[in-house]
Amino acid sequence: MSHDLDSQTAQLLQRLRRKEGTWQDWGQGCQHLQKAGHSPQAIFEATGIEPIHQNQLIIAVQVAQSLRAGNASPSVLAYFQERGSDLLYELRVLSQRDRVAAATLIVEKQLDGATVHEVCRALKTMSYQKGESEDFTDTLGDRIGHYYWQLARQQRDLAQRSRLIAQGFRFVDSEKGRRALETLLTDLTVVSATPQPRLPLYRLETAEELPYLIPVAGCAPLTAAALTAVPALKPTGAFSLVDVERPLTVVALPGWQVLLNAVDPVALLWPVAELPAELPSSDNLIPITQVLLIVDRGRQEWQGDRYLLIEETTAEPLRLAWYPQAPSAPILGQLLLVLRPAQILDNTVNRELWLLEE
Structure with missing residues (x-):
């Protein structure tokens, strides 16, 4: 039995070293090896996959599994079958419902990594402000548009303000939300942002x-x-x-x-x-x-x-x-x-x- 396990591990390491299969196969392989007691450093030395990339692949696989559990459409699941591990990794901070909606948005609008990172930050931020706006609905696009509307109101630099408004228009769904963004094109009043408090971080030194x-x-x-x-x-x-x-x-x-x-x-x-x-x-x-x-x-x-x-x-x-x-x-x-x-x-x-x- 032990010999069979050693043989299976050797075969798995070889497939990872040769990058056989899809990124989901690599993530599942790294997860299997780590659960079997292999350290990320040992896996790196045997396969060339760096520990930080192993972590990204494993988490992206878990997000992909949550998309399947959340009944994401076949076209969305197929899109991420052979690509997009870095994009799914960004979705880790979202709830399962938002993951499915965000993954669908990525496919529909062909978003890149930097934009997906901003979108996830927007959704995470707006999750603490539910029901606080009369102009934006609770749809995914309106929550993102609301986030950019808030940032644009706080921006004095006109070029940066225009960029944020354009990003809001890119995602907003409702007509009321679009009108709220349009008012920022003529109303240049700057609303000071309420500073977010710092986390009370302590560290044990000794x-x-x-x-x-x-x-x-x-x-x-x-x-x-x-x-x-x-x-x-x-x-x-x-x-x-x-x-x-x-x-x-x-x-x-x-x-x-x-x-x-x-x-x-x-x-x-x-x-x-x-x-x-x-x-x-x-x-x-x-x-x-x-x-x-x-x-x-x-x-x-x-x-x-x-x-x-x-x-x-x-x-x-x-x-x-x-x-x-x-x-x-x-x-x-x-x-x-x-x-x-x-x-x-x-x-x-x-x-x-x-x-x-x-």
Whole structure:
């Protein structure tokens, strides 16, 4: 079976390398290879199809499939059978209904890539303004014409204004829409555009900025059963998403290296009085009665420079201690860190915007 799969993969790579079939065959082939575990770079090295082109082909194939599902006419489907992958790629931002209508428009008016890009931007923009005009209907052509009408009203440059009006006439369907565009030829009033707000974009620069979620076993005194009953959390994806299957208390800590290197970390609330060593003095005068321990359940071997969480007897609570030699009692984990509570005297300061001069 494995030999057959290898043979099929080799044949597919050969067809892609020779550019056999249509662009839809290439897109389906790239998609099949990527789903089978081949990286875009490996496919590029074997076929010469660059990763960015692979992505364009795969998405264009998906758009073509949505056209078939949306009952696009046979002539439209035939038009894109052997060409137009770049045009269908632009339609990815549209709804299925608009994709079918836009694809039909492309065929009817023989639109090029730059025009299709503008048309898709127009439809996407106008999708947020439904029902806001008395002069334009909800047809595809009128929505595009309405978009160019809005841009033309905001344009002071007469040549650019005329170009936008001409584009509006090219697509508008209704008579009322045409009259609205015609008024711009004589009414040269400029309407200032309402600036679109910038996206509130943030980026995590370091691993420490990404919170690391750790399950909390509870507050001491604890039993071994309470410690082992806590499920491990497995972050996945670029944003370290965590799927919690049942009610669970978690604590979010910075992505410190000691946590990233842990095998199976668990948090425990621990009285300061029961720590095996005295905490260093703090400049803050607020007394600390409780700290947060992070214990790695995945490391249950003795090390001379580590504090250990042990179960001396099943009848006694867990104990945190240091042993110069390996203890006879079961080791349930190694201590990774002791965390003091945050000493923030005024939380409102963190919510205020600060302007800093560079």
